[in-house]
Amino acid sequence: HSSQRTRAALSLLPQRFLSLDVLSCVNMAVALMTPCRLVSPVAPRWRSYRSPYPTCVRSMDRSIGRQTHTLRSRLLLLDRTMLVSTRAGGDALEGLDLDDLMPDLPDEEDLHSIQEFGGAIFSEAGVPLTFGNDDAAIAAMRSGMAVVDRCHWGRVRVTDEHRIDFLQNQTTADFKKLSPGQGTDTVFSTPAGRTVDLVTGYVQERSVMLITSPTTTGKLVEKMNKFIFMADKVEVNDISDKCCMFSLLGPKSADLLKEMQAGPVVDAPYGTHSLLNFKGSPVMVAAGGGLPVVGFTLIADTGVAGELWRLLVDKGAVPAGEEVWEQARVMTGRPAPGSELTDEFSVLEAGLYSAASLNKGCYLGQETIAKVHNKDAVKQQLWGIEFDAAVEPGTELMQDGKRVGVVTSYAAAPTIGSGHHALGYVRCRVSGQQVRVEGMTVDAGGVRGVVTQIPFPTRDFAPDALPQTKAKESKPAEVESEEDAAEKERKAKKLAAMEARVAAYMAAQKEAAQIQNSDNKGEGGS
Numbered sequence: 001h002s003s004q005r006t007r008a009a010l011s012l013l014p015q016r017f018l019s020l021d022v023l024s025c026v027n028m029a030v031a032l033m034t035p036c037r038l039v040s041p042v043a044p045r046w047r048s049y050r051s052p053y054p055t056c057v058r059s060m061d062r063s064i065g066r067q068t069h070t071l072r073s074r075l076l077l078l079d080r081t082m083l084v085s086t087r088a089g090g091d092a093l094e095g096l097d098l099d100d101l102m103p104d105l106p107d108e109e110d111l112h113s114i115q116e117f118g119g120a121i122f123s124e125a126g127v128p129l130t131f132g133n134d135d136a137a138i139a140a141m142r143s144g145m146a147v148v149d150r151c152h153w154g155r156v157r158v159t160d161e162h163r164i165d166f167l168q169n170q171t172t173a174d175f176k177k178l179s180p181g182q183g184t185d186t187v188f189s190t191p192a193g194r195t196v197d198l199v200t201g202y203v204q205e206r207s208v209m210l211i212t213s214p215t216t217t218g219k220l221v222e223k224m225n226k227f228i229f230m231a232d233k234v235e236v237n238d239i240s241d242k243c244c245m246f247s248l249l250g251p252k253s254a255d256l257l258k259e260m261q262a263g264p265v266v267d268a269p270y271g272t273h274s275l276l277n278f279k280g281s282p283v284m285v286a287a288g289g290g291l292p293v294v295g296f297t298l299i300a301d302t303g304v305a306g307e308l309w310r311l312l313v314d315k316g317a318v319p320a321g322e323e324v325w326e327q328a329r330v331m332t333g334r335p336a337p338g339s340e341l342t343d344e345f346s347v348l349e350a351g352l353y354s355a356a357s358l359n360k361g362c363y364l365g366q367e368t369i370a371k372v373h374n375k376d377a378v379k380q381q382l383w384g385i386e387f388d389a390a391v392e393p394g395t396e397l398m399q400d401g402k403r404v405g406v407v408t409s410y411a412a413a414p415t416i417g418s419g420h421h422a423l424g425y426v427r428c429r430v431s432g433q434q435v436r437v438e439g440m441t442v443d444a445g446g447v448r449g450v451v452t453q454i455p456f457p458t459r460d461f462a463p464d465a466l467p468q469t470k471a472k473e474s475k476p477a478e479v480e481s482e483e484d485a486a487e488k489e490r491k492a493k494k495l496a497a498m499e500a501r502v503a504a505y506m507a508a509q510k511e512a513a514q515i516q517n518s519d520n521k522g523e524g525g526s
Contacts, residue, residue, distance in 0.1 A: 109306040111244065115149070118319055127152045130321040135415050137320035141293055141328055145252040147309070147317035148325050150245045150290070154217030154238065155299065156210040158224070161233040163208055167201065169363050170227060172347060172356035174465070178203045183271025183286060185355040187347050188220055193368035195341040195350055196220070198334075200297075202273050202286060211245070211290075211297070213337045244305035246298045247289035248317060249328075253296055256315050257285060265296065273297075279304055292332050292455040330411035331421050333384055333454030339393065339408045340382055340423060348372055349425060351382050351457020357465040373461070380405060380425045383437055384454035387420040389447045397424055397442040397449075407444055426451055 120128040140146040167175045173186035188196040200211040224236045254266045262285045273286035281304045289295025397405035405426040440451040
């Protein structure tokens with residue numbers, strides 16, 4: 001800006017920003033003196049207007065807090081008003097009254113505004129893609145604390161008297177063994193045992209909340225409503241727009257939750273959840289943040305979404321966008337609909353044993369899943385793959401000229417490992433024999449890759465998820481010996497009785513034959 005505009009703008013500071021400290025005024029002066037190049041016409045509303053000095057404003061001390069946010073908003077309006085006046089050919093500051101512009105200021109507690117102020121870049125759907133700090137966010141998940149906005153994921157509430165029986169028949173997990181305050185992962189599958197979505201269910205006193213993937217919420221609600229019959233007392237409602245959801249990930253997240261009085265959830269099993277009071281509004285905190293790292297899920301009313309996000313960030317959580325979530329998902333092996341969860345892959349192939357049960361009765365896909373497990377017939381499994389360069393999902397995996405699998409997801413994370421991470425299904429049986437997959441070298445379109453272990457998939461059922469006939473195999477050896485001895489004694493007695501009856505029968509037959517022969521000889525002599 002010209003020195004004349006700068007002096008004029010600075011002359012406003014004592015009148016308009018008396019409540020701000022010296023650092024705020026200095027930062028405003030630096031921002032106003034930063035060269036500006038405008039390449040688009042002035043937007044009708046502030047939200048679509050791009051500030052020419054975002055770097056200076058974003059670098060202000062966090063301690064300024066809300067005053068800094070208000071300062072930035074006023075800077076945007078000040079610059080817009082000056083530009084319009086200048087283009088009209090008048091004095092840049094003539095008739096300027098910032099108080100008249102105050103109705104256009106954003107709500108300071110609006111989540112979108114707070115995230116934008118933090119440097120977020122959004123998708124067309126309003127999902128924060130990145131905060132410009134992807135490497136720092138990935139590092140925070142591993143050794144610090146990161147917060148991810150998952151508001152675009154689905155929240156579906158299942159209510160009424162038959163809700164548990166209904167979910168028992170529709171998904172793979174055993175909901176009947178859960179009490180209010182507990183939770184589990186479960187899978188919506190097809191009748192053929194193919195995957196639709198991996199869902200988390202939280203059992204509450206009068207309802208069950210299901211957390212669905214962003215792309216499947218409508219499909220699953222429609223699917224569930226289709227299976228509600230006249231006599232069923234079940235209601236299914238999509239409440240995604242009524243609440244927000246954040247994942248707090250990283251080893252330091254436990255300390256923050258203890259500070260927020262959520263200690264009982266910190267060391268509890270996965271899915272355990274409880275309610276906290278945040279500014280008079282309930283916040284549900286659950287163990288597990290959606291990825292196989294130390295983490296938690298927070299679900300709150302949309303009215304406190306902005307304040308809750310601000311609190312987590314102010315407490316040291318590094319904000320992470322959808323691009324970071326995707327990197328972490330691929331590196332840890334969580335399957336996603338449309339990639340690893342499709343009608344081409346089964347529940348067991350996706351490594352979702354921990355989310356399924358064979359000991360709870362019938363459900364969609366149960367017969368196929370049980371048959372494949374009992375015959376040990378899983379032919380391919382989900383694995384991680386480290387490549388030397390970027391690859392495209394859908395590329396076939398080759399080894400010695402033969403197809404051994406397919407790439408399903410890819411993510412670049414330059415600071416970790418090879419920097420090129422992927423998920424894919426890899427053949428694990430050849431001619432009916434199990435083969436070692438980990439460490440296998442594969443080729444994907446000319447790019448070399450090495451198959452690696454990933455933490456999310458599981459390869460076997462939990463003991464209580466197997467039928468009772470299987471559970472007997474895990475009894476102590478001494479109990480088995482006593483049972484075996486009793487069984488052998490019972491069989492021996494039964495066999496002895498059978499042998500005695502056979503011997504008696506044979507003796508009777510022999511005696512009858514002898515009498516018959518004697519009678520025949522007597523008749524011949526006479």
